[in-house]
Amino acid sequence: MSGDAGDAAKRSSSRDENTEKPETPGTGAGGASGPTGASNPGSAGTAFGPQEIARRDVSGSAAGRAREGMFGIQGSGDTSGFGGLRLPGYAPAPAERPYGGWFDEVADEAAAALADDGGADFDTCVHQVTVDRGEMTWYVDREHLVRLARTLRDDPALRFEFCSGVSGVDYGEGVPQQLHVVTHLLSMTYRRRLRLEIALELDDARCPSLVDIYPTADWHERETWDMFGVVFEGHPSLTRILMPDDWNGHPQLKSYPLGGIPVEYHDAEIPPPDQRRAYT
């Protein structure tokens, strides 16, 4: 769709101008793409603007746990040297202008439309823009989600008339604002796709509902409630959808066990998948 779009932008990691932001781990197997690739030293001159925003963003868009050691082995004598590895948690790098392709146009139009109706401006609604692998993600403040979505849907220059889906992501314990609600929007008029992401604390998992704007969000939000326990405020009937009505817990949370049982083959016992050795 937009292979050339974010090529320059996604490499403009703000690593060197923002020392407080954890570095992205260079664990790429393919190695070629992603925000871990290269940094852009050219924009280090800007004194506070981007730096301020980037510093605030780390909690809102953190997307990975810091790691120590390797192979998930703890408490044994380390003879390999891998036990000393320290990898900081991953956080998607904020993109810098120009984002490339139509990304700038959408951001400009949204900013203009939001300014027109007199509410909070674009930078307040969207606290980080990330362009990664040719896809644009906006990290949105939940207070402004509904207004932003309405603008995106109704503005003639934006026309994101189609909501492709809403789902959740649990980044696991130890990540600030570990619960994310991800909304995929599609503009059939302009053939563009946009991802809205809201970061939530696990003990304050509340998010405004988009059902008024995109009726299709109904079941998606029910599923996200069912699987992650995110309360969508304003949803007409937020009930469980996949699990039975009287189920306890929200299965897609990382803290919820998979519930596998060990399997025996002849003399060997194979542990359930969630208890097998993980290499990450």
Add this chain to the structure above:
Amino acid sequence: MTTSDQTTQDPYAATSRETTEGTVYTVTGGDWDEMVDQTAGDERIVINMGPQHPSTHGVLRLVLELQGEVVTDARLVIGYLHTGIEKNCEYRTWTQGVTFVTRADYLAPLFNETAYCLSTERLLGVEVPERAATIRVLLMEINRIGSHLVALATGGMELGALTGMTNGFREREEVLHLLEFLTGLRMNHAFVRPGGVVQDLPEGYEERIRSFVEVMRGRLPGFHKLLTGNRIWRQRLEGVGYLPLDGCLALGVTGPILRSAGLAWDLRQVEPYLGYEHYEFEVPTDTAADSFARYLLRVEEMSQSLRIIEQALERLEPGPVMVEDAKIAWPARLSIGADGMGNSLEHVRRIMGQSMESLIHHFKLVTEGFKVPAGQACVPIESPRGELSAHLVSDGGTRPLRVHLRDPSFVNLQAAPAMSEGGMVSDVIAALASLDPVMGGCDR
């Protein structure tokens, strides 16, 4: 339970019991009139259909509120086939994930695999070789024919057109035989893998596919002879399950249902992937926005798929079917042995006898898997039922942090009440059949 006194004479008569919500009847079929007699004066009835009912397309439960025979309120209850595929994927390597997602929408397994692999490849930043992309297109289009045939077959069965069912499944058997020859399995192939496909097509694939195309060319017109001109079929479908374009967009409906409302939205053409922009085919549309239009579109799409299959055969050039990168590509060289599929003897001989490094590499890649750079990706593709995409999130490890399938069955089913409320109860079945939901994909 208080049983009505007719039961003593007729073992199949409607039974009833009193509950706090009112009288609950258990109706099994031919005793509908009797139940209506008993409820005379109380016209508003809530009936429960499913989850095990031949007309609900799998384990779907419908709660219908009826005024006479008119549906005033329809509610769908899903989740009976929830298998936790998304959760399970989080505890498997990226390659193993393929075997899970393929089981979601079990009528379109190759689409699930491809959607998952395309997103994985975007995360990895790799591009599959030309031949692998063409093989994927080829398999997906064969699969699309099979899926649409089941839609026609089960749709026919649900409306009482049993010959449509037998013909549809007979034709689908051709599809499954062909897929078994090409991939080794009739369903749940796990043939598409991150980085390409697991192995090259077997010898003699071209003749088999060409003869398949020939057979299908001969048989597809049979549906027009059997159903399209059939008066009963038309009366059951025309004007039934109406959902106009604005309704489709609001409810997120895609696929043949959206195209039956007049929008030529087919991701193969509007957002091409795997080189679909090089194929010549048409996206059939209609403006009737009813079940009959959807039936016609599915038949036409099968013909278009045959065109794509032929072009894909022409485009197949010899070459690798997996990326060159040894950090991602499955090290095994699979072959069909006398006892089924397994590693080729040469490969086993090499890793066991000659190259310790190859053995280590093989072992590490198979047990540990490859690492995928942190980030998220979502590549939508056009499945037989509409937009299918896998939203994948990686934290840089060898397992996905999150796998979410945006399955068209799940989304399209939301439109069922809009299609059937205000219509007759018998039309609910026709409307549902035209949605072609697959509960495996819906509930995942």
